[in-house]
Amino acid sequence: MAATTTPKHREFQNINHASLFAPCKVSDSSCLEQTVNAALPRILTGIPELGVDSADPLFNDIIEENLPKLKLILFNSTVTGFKDCRLSNITFNEDMTSVRCNAYCPSFHLHGQYDISGQLILLPIQGNGDFTFHTGLFLVTVDTQLEKIKGNDGKTHFVIKKFKVDSVPTKPIIYEFTNLFNGKKEQGSITSPCKRNDLKCFENGLKTIVLQVVRGIPDFGIESSDPQFLENIEGVLSGLNYTLYNSTISGYAKCKFINLKFREDFRHVYSEVNCPHLSISGDYEISGQLISIPVEEKGHFNAESEYNLTSEYNTEIIKSSDTKSNLHVKDFKVKPELLSIKIHFGNLSNGQKDLADTVHKLSQEKWQEITELLENAVWNASFQKMVNNVNKFLEYFTLDVTP
Missing domain, CATH: 3.15.10.30 (TULIP domain)
Incomplete structure (x- = not known):
């Protein structure tokens, strides 16, 4: 100066x-x-x-x-x-x-x-x-x-x-x-606050959130969930242990809501979605007894499937000021309903064709039973990652808690 x-x-x-x-x-x-x-x-x-x-x-x-x-x-x-x-x-x-x-x-x-x-x-x-x-x-x-x-x-x-x-x-x-x-609340339900008693506003907002989270929002530090990468999934069952490595799930963006319900206090959310084209691929390691056949294998796997996914979420409201609060997903549970699947495990029986053919035949005949044995660890890991992303997103939006 x-x-x-x-x-x-x-x-x-x-x-x-x-x-x-x-x-x-x-x-x-x-x-x-x-x-x-x-x-x-x-x-x-x-x-x-x-x-x-x-x-x-x-x-x-x-x-x-x-x-x-x-x-x-x-x-x-x-x-x-x-x-x-x-x-x-x-x-x-x-x-x-x-x-x-x-x-x-x-x-x-x-x-x-x-x-x-x-x-x-x-x-x-x-x-x-x-x-x-x-x-x-x-x-x-x-x-x-x-x-x-x-x-x-x-x-x-x-x-x-x-x-x-x-x-x-x-x-x-x-x-x-x-x-x-211009005051059309149904269009701006997620970029403007929802009143506590406006369940339709909140429903539209949550659907929008899920769609955005699935696609990914780099500005919010949220990675895409379609495809979704899961580094390590471990499952321990009676008589069977398995680990999935470097797995990739695709198809969440094509899922459609069938049903979505809220408690009036937002403490519980119930959701049903149909996912017509879900695929997963990666590497596996499995040991123990699969249905009636002893297995000790590792290799590459892939699967194509259709699911109805029912999930329930317990939420909590975290106050950010005297009149504003953020919704936060506290815990969840997911119940998958398998509608169809094609699954392939590479290098079964360490390349021994006769044994591998036996296991593949069993997997085609008992596909639903085998999938139900293996799927819970996959869904829990996948949904936990999406819930973490939803909570990241919810930090940026407030509920109006005034009457």
């Missing part, structure tokens, strides 16, 4: 030395952190006598974001929370032309008006009205390029040439939009 000899700048010099910054050596990071953090709230709240506007609260006439599939405009928005940030690890390079620091910001609050249209993740979205954003702790890294200039006072000063900010939220951000989809 270049200095002049006007009364205002002489006043700045008095403020600077008297109350804002204590002198520090560039190499003294502890002193730098202490003096900058002491001065930051004063600077961010504004210094009218120097013509420095407030940055907390910070008012923006318009913020526009144009993405390939989404257009978002925020009007007359106000941000608060900057003055609570604390800087650390302030380091300069040797010639003092760049400075890097970390910032820990406990929370931000942003409110104003919005206009949105396009596609958010996988959801078509549109609307305009009021909005609020609430965040938890943000971890921020700032890289700043400085330029040295000669001021009117004959001294060297610094100005900011350019900067780069990287930020990572440590907790889900709560987004609240009024009038999404």
Whole structure:
């Protein structure tokens, strides 16, 4: 910042030395952190006598974001929370032309008006009205390029040439939009809160969640469940042990809901889906007695099947504020109904054709019985992975718990 000899700048010099910054050596990071953090709230709240506007609260006439599939405009928005940030690890390079620091910001609050249209993740979205954003702790890294200039006072000063900010939220951000989809609640059931007594809204929302989770949402850290990779599945039965390695399940995206029910308090969810084309392949190792034949095998396997899957979920509601809560799946159980299957085990009987043919014949004749013996460990591992992903997704959406 270049200095002049006007009364205002002489006043700045008095403020600077008297109350804002204590002198520090560039190499003294502890002193730098202490003096900058002491001065930051004063600077961010504004210094009218120097013509420095407030940055907390910070008012923006318009913020526009144009993405390939989404257009978002925020009007007359106000941000608060900057003055609570604390800087650390302030380091300069040797010639003092760049400075890097970390910032820990406990929370931000942003409110104003919005206009949105396009596609958010996988959801078509549109609307305009009021909005609020609430965040938890943000971890921020700032890289700043400085330029040295000669001021009117004959001294060297610094100005900011350019900067780069990287930020990572440590907790889900709560987004609240009024009038999404122009008030058509059935279209926006998952991007706007559902009232406790609106089971249809919640049903539509859960179906949308499941579809998104199955496809995967990289922005939420959710991997695809179609295909779904399971590294290791172990099954222990009476007289039979087996392990499936590096298994891949495909076909969940083609499953269709047959039935979906909720208790009014959302503590229990019941679901029935039909999956017409499920396939699984991988490597296996099995030992013990399969029906009536002793087996000690390992190799590659694959199966093509159709299932009706009935599942039940016990949920809990975790409060995130006085009036907002998140739904969380606590536990589940799944009951598969096998409708048809074709299954093949490679290298049965270590390649001994006669014995292998006997086991294959048994697997075709007793397919339902064999599958029922082996399937529970597969479904439990697969559904646990999907439930974990659903819970990740649910962290980003709130229930309105007001009456």
